[in-house]
Amino acid sequence: MATLELASITKDFGAHKVLSGIDLAIRDREFVVFVGPSGCGKSTLLRIIAGLEAATSGRILIDGQDVSDAAPVDRGISMVFQSYALYPHLSIFENIAFPLRVARLPEAEVKAKVARAADILQLTDKLALKPGQLSGGQRQRVAIGRSIVRNPKVFLFDEPLSNLDAALRGEMRVELSALQRDLDATMVYVTHDQIEAMTMAHRIVVLNKGRIEQFGSPMELYHHPATRFVATFIGQPNMNLIPATVAGTGAEGLTVDFHDGTRMTLPVDPAGAHPGDRVEVGVRPENLRLGQGLAMRLRVLERLGGTTIAYGMLADGLKLCAALPGDTTVHEGEDVGLTFTPADAHVFDAQGRVMRRRQAPALAA
Amino acid sequence: MATLELASITKDFGAHKVLSGIDLAIRDREFVVFVGPSGCGKSTLLRIIAGLEAATSGRILIDGQDVSDAAPVDRGISMVFQSYALYPHLSIFENIAFPLRVARLPEAEVKAKVARAADILQLTDKLALKPGQLSGGQRQRVAIGRSIVRNPKVFLFDEPLSNLDAALRGEMRVELSALQRDLDATMVYVTHDQIEAMTMAHRIVVLNKGRIEQFGSPMELYHHPATRFVATFIGQPNMNLIPATVAGTGAEGLTVDFHDGTRMTLPVDPAGAHPGDRVEVGVRPENLRLGQGLAMRLRVLERLGGTTIAYGMLADGLKLCAALPGDTTVHEGEDVGLTFTPADAHVFDAQGRVMRRRQAPALAA
Amino acid sequence: MTLVADGTAAPQRTRRKALSDRAFAWILIAPAVLFIVAIVAWPLVETIRLSFTNASLAGEDYVGLANYEKLFQGGKFTEIIVRTFVWMFFSVSLKLILGLIGASLLMAAVPGQALFRILIMPPWVIPIAMGCLGWLWLFNGDFGIISGVAQAIGLTDGPFAFLAYRNSAFWAAIVTDAWVGTPMVTLFFLAAMQGVSRDLYEAAWVDGASRWYRFRRITIPQIMPVIVSMALMSAIWTFNSFEIIWILTQGGPRGGTTTMIIDTYKVAIANLQFGEGAARAVIIVIMLALFSLLYLWVLGRVNRKYGVK
Amino acid sequence: MMDRYTLWQRIGIYAGIGVFLTFILLPFFEMFMTSLKPLNHIFRSPYQFWSDDFSFDAYTRMWERVPNLGRYIWNSIFIATSVTILAMIVIVPAAYAYARLDFPFKTQSLGLFLSVNMFAGAVLLIPLYKLMRQLGLLNTYWAMIIPGVAFLIPTGIWLLRGYFEKIPKEMEEAAYMDGASRLYTLRRVILPLAGPGLVVVATTVFITAYAQQYLFAVTFNSDGKLHPLPVGLLQFIGYQNVEWNMMMAAALTGITPVLLVFLFLQRYLVAGLTAGAVKE
Amino acid sequence: KDVHYIMCGDERQAEKDSVAAFEAANPGIKVNLEFLPWGTCSEKAMQMAAAGDPPALAYIGSRFLKQLSKADQILPITLTPEQEAAYQPGILSTVEDGGKRWGFPHAFSNKAMFVNCDLFEQAGLDCKVPETWDEMKAAAATIKEKTGVAGIGIAGKDFDNTMHMFLDFLYSNGGTVIDTVTGEVKFDDVPARETLQLYADLVPVMAEGATALERGNLQALFEDNKIGMYVTGPWGMGQHAAKNYKAGPVPHGPSGGSGSILITDSIAVFKGSGVEEEAMKLAAHLTSGASQYSLDAEWGLPPIQKYEEMGMTDLYYQKPEWALFLATTPTGKPEPMVYNFASLQAVFTDMIQGVILGEITDIDAAVTEAAEGIKAIQ
């Protein structure tokens, strides 16, 4: 229903710069997720969009209109808090109706709107209860209910699932995705759980130290991380980084030497690399397989059924992790060889910038 | 270093029966994990083993000796609490040394033992700090440090990782597994996170409503769940359960009719089944693949990179979930067909009991 | 709602918001400020002014520091100061010790616990003057129950009037003051003890720590900040405690229970020497202020030491 | 916890509680005993726990001896209640400001507020008297209410602030997002949520106001009809006799209302102190 | 006009009636009669005056008049010759200072020695009020020895009573504190030393814990047979009516004849109330014949005025037991008049408590020091 633009937003808390130069354009009906490590400024950015916090500089536009100075209620946004912020003394009905009461809507209209929201969220039979009598997932839904009755243009969520247990979190993830589609709403969602980001987002904003590291679709981030930071942050288990030295550059890509002497040519854009440069070769655990190659001693095996995650160490002490098929018969303490397809490798220079991969998979959607 | 036996332990809180008839034999050096839904009695059982709570009836034997009436310290156990229970006013050194101070060991011995524990747990340079100055993972290690200095026969852990964030949790999981091997200790570990259970345990106890549902190795539970409860509890995403009717039994197994009319013969032990009986066929999402079969409309896709989880609905409203390869090109809203190999199916009777699978995979280790 | 902390570099709009927030805050605290300024601050200023005059029934003239000079001549006032601090020290210690013991006893999970918790409250709840009447009776040598029981069981061979001798009267006043203050101290300690995580005790118990060891090494350090807080608050109340001594002994015998506040009251109100009384009041305020600063310093250290955020 | 008490520990605990309660309740026992004795038996030694001429006479006769007694008890309650209401009206907004808003000199002014605790009313009596006279409040209930309020404000703010701080900030932010004004939020969200805190603070204020009614009443009021109970009790002191039995009976009767209030609210009070006051 | 009158003690019907009569006779004057408890009433009136808001008139210990007049807070009074003549001899001297009178005497008392005949007889003594200190000491010692009970009760608490009782004995030994004519401090003399010595001698036989005792306690002890004798006012006759007691003049010491302190309380008229004239009128009314008589009668105090000469009959004090107090009135002496009575009292209390507690052993020095203290107050 609305677009959202941020133009060079910065935010200082005293001498502490929390956000610097954030530019972002979110499309209508888009589901955008902010991820990043704790303290990187995700919540602050969301709160600036909401109007709970004033930006030190920069502008916010909703549907092309500058709302930088508008009160939250005038921006046409609503927000769901991590703690849900339900009013324990009010019934579920009154909780959901709260924004309507504030707006002094007639009773009949309030009833109708709450009934509709409750219907969407399957809360109809809980309206008379108090929040304390609901389960975590139901409370979460009440919080969403409160935010949808106002028909906002933009929904904001700050880690709405982090208080739920794993199973419920999975369930709510699916429900939220469905809701977004049903409401046709623009949503901005903050999390530090990259699984949530990957599974729910149309596009993901990776924040680090108050800056945007990358803004793109999940598959873009997975297959084409712009930086070493994004590469290690996205994907579970984390991408392995193997130090190597540039041996040469050529038409097929970059040739590197690993510490154990193996030489490999990787199909990436070697622009700017010189022989002797130190680089890091990133390989996702799921791209490693048993075979002739890096010699690893297995320390711990995690058998997840479908896959087995193998943690181990190279001779030089480097820790590696590989996701092997569930039926692999290896044992802890065993020495195994690991190999990977050169096309799956990512290469990062000393500054952590990626060298463009040439044979990356086609991007979905 | 010790075996642990529980003989018909029961526990009532007033009229509320929390545990009923728990029998369990844990081997020397075994890493046993208790899992189960919230409130099923995991913590209570652990606290009974620790001696923090008295069982209503039943006996506890450690190394064959009855310790049912012994004080915690005399049982040779140590316990790590979910909250870590560190003493905020004491330094890390004194926190770790606490059990030794209680035992009035000479200063030199205390120093040596703490130093060793700190060394194992990489806390040596933190000994002078206060718990408040440490990160979550470090605090966790201090709690473990305090439990190892006493050289207990059995280690007890109550959800020790639940306060950590996902990444740290993964790391500590590996470290704990390694520690168990290094110390050669018997460990009992409570969690409600089934990933922790699957990855760390030698054997898992699945508790439900104060009873043991199944006790076995992770792969045993994964491939041979004894009950419908265990089957859905273990494995992520959860196993799909498809209602069906028994059409007949035979040498090759059980023939069932699905609601959409499909008929299938599943290689399970059909003992006791009669045509017309209602059963549920369980299929893990990772065993579903695209193909001719169940017709599902895709609602939500979660692209995790290596795999794509597809959530959808059958024509009769049954929700299904399938883990498809990461490069599958399907779209939300699309209708797809799903199929599975009969040998991968689990069948549960109306009481939730499993029918033995005939062609289950070989069990690891 | 959160405000921009530094106004200097902030653009116009944040400043406007901050200003209105500020104004709102001031409106909210205005009534409280008004009350305090009128009822406490102004009289205090007036007291300071009076302390430089010889105000009495007969009127007032500016006399400079004469009142203060007179105060410190002869050493009698110094004696009163010392006595006040001794009285404060023992009374506060007694309250804290009784409060700790009481709270520990009331923490014990025994039947009747809830009733006992209620039964310790009356001294706090009733008018101080009435409680003192009760003690006045108790301390009576001939007709009081304490002396009576002591005689009956042969502890003393005649009546003993507690309020008749310097030492016993001093201690009687301390006991009474402790009696008035103990319930509140106990209640706060009880609340603090209930706030200590059970896990800490269980962890210590698993390690074999005895009850006493747990009390010493966990309970005490954990509630230390509350102990220190209560110590200061009790100290100030005790320092200012007037009714108790006034009703029991009026500062006697022979000045044996005259504390600074009693002395001030005697001079200012009973003798109507307002100027000299005001000088004493000013000294009390200065002493308490110094004492409070000392306390805040200690509290800061304790909080750091015991790892409380 | 399974760490049970042994028999001896149990006996020890009860003995300890017994001694402690004896100390706490002894004066009340003595007051009660005195109230039962006939006047000519009050001073009789050796100490007697019971005698045939003990009776509840004093409890009926005291109403005749001091006809205003009922009035005094009512005055006490009225004054304490008024102090409580007035104090809460002042305390609630200020506590909210200190808990939630940022303004210049916030910590300093709170410190100054708290330092009010250092001043005993006795020290400021003369200037206060002048002030009351200038305001024309002498010999009215106000003269006893207003100083009482002033000296209770700081502690009240300090206590209540703790409760307000415990209310998650998101509650307010959520209301703010929905367009609620500050007052609406205060009324519909904050105050209901701080309910237990308000009860604790109000009870504390009430009890303190009830307990400390002597000095201001004696000094600022000379209208016999307006006196609170502690001053009214002095009427049992006659020119020739002090009617101790009736005085004690009246004292015990007079403290019953506040004991009842306390009994009613003590559950909140003990739990409330855990939640609010003891955070530092 | 509103006239605020502060009266001490519990409500007195006599005073109320007199006020009512006054109001009836003076339409337009409304009297706001307030009874304040003993121990706070005089202080209260003085505090109000100090704060600039005096009552119109107040019942006040005559000992405070000098202080109030010096501070220019009260008005001198003038008595008509009949009024003056109505007072018993000696009464008016208690309100005089600097040649003016500062209050209408409104109540008056003197003291006598009460002895407990039961205890005397138990100790094997004849029940008879001792006439000299030696007899008194001997009787007290005998009672203490024979019955184990204190021979005499002495007040020693921080209370006006303590000084008053000491003065009873001082005056019964020919002593003086301040010369009423010259204003000279005469305390540092033999009679005072002897009196203080008497206290020291009595310590072993006086009621235990004397430093915590005041009038009310002594009365209770006497009633409960815990002391053999004590000094008190005419109200003792009522209080001990059920007891087997005898009363007599305060025993006299080696240096003088029996006497007692003569305490009067007065009605003082304050300056600055705006209704001074009406207040004067009311005070005069309250202290005139019938009004004054009814108060004396209700309170049971010695007659402050010569009621017989006014032609009254059937007087309460014509009962035989009153003879003692009527007879000893002329031997009484007033309290010392000083500008700061509280300080004077503090000096006495300190000295007396010092002796009782055994902290003062050098009697001479103590008396000299006290005399210095009194001079300093003057």
Ligand SMILES: Nc1ncnc2c1ncn2[C@@H]1O[C@H](COP(=O)(O)OP(=O)(O)OP(=O)(O)O)[C@@H](O)[C@H]1O
């Ligand atoms: N009111 C404030 N005053 C001062 N610093 C603040 C304030 N709010 C946040 N910060 C700081 O700003 C930084 C960013 O905080 P923010 O809450 O946005 O992080 P986040 O990315 O949401 O982290 P998390 O994942 O832990 O929620 C942090 O370093 C934090 O300490």
Ligand SMILES: Nc1ncnc2c1ncn2[C@@H]1O[C@H](COP(=O)(O)OP(=O)(O)OP(=O)(O)O)[C@@H](O)[C@H]1O
């Ligand atoms: N002290 C107690 N008194 C009464 N009931 C209790 C007590 N402790 C636990 N229970 C009840 O016993 C049941 C089991 O509790 P327990 O703590 O063992 O569950 P759990 O499996 O550890 O759950 P979770 O995963 O939430 O920690 C719960 O229903 C709980 O309410």
Ligand SMILES: [Mg+2]
């Ligand atoms: Mg955040």
Ligand SMILES: [Mg+2]
């Ligand atoms: Mg648990």
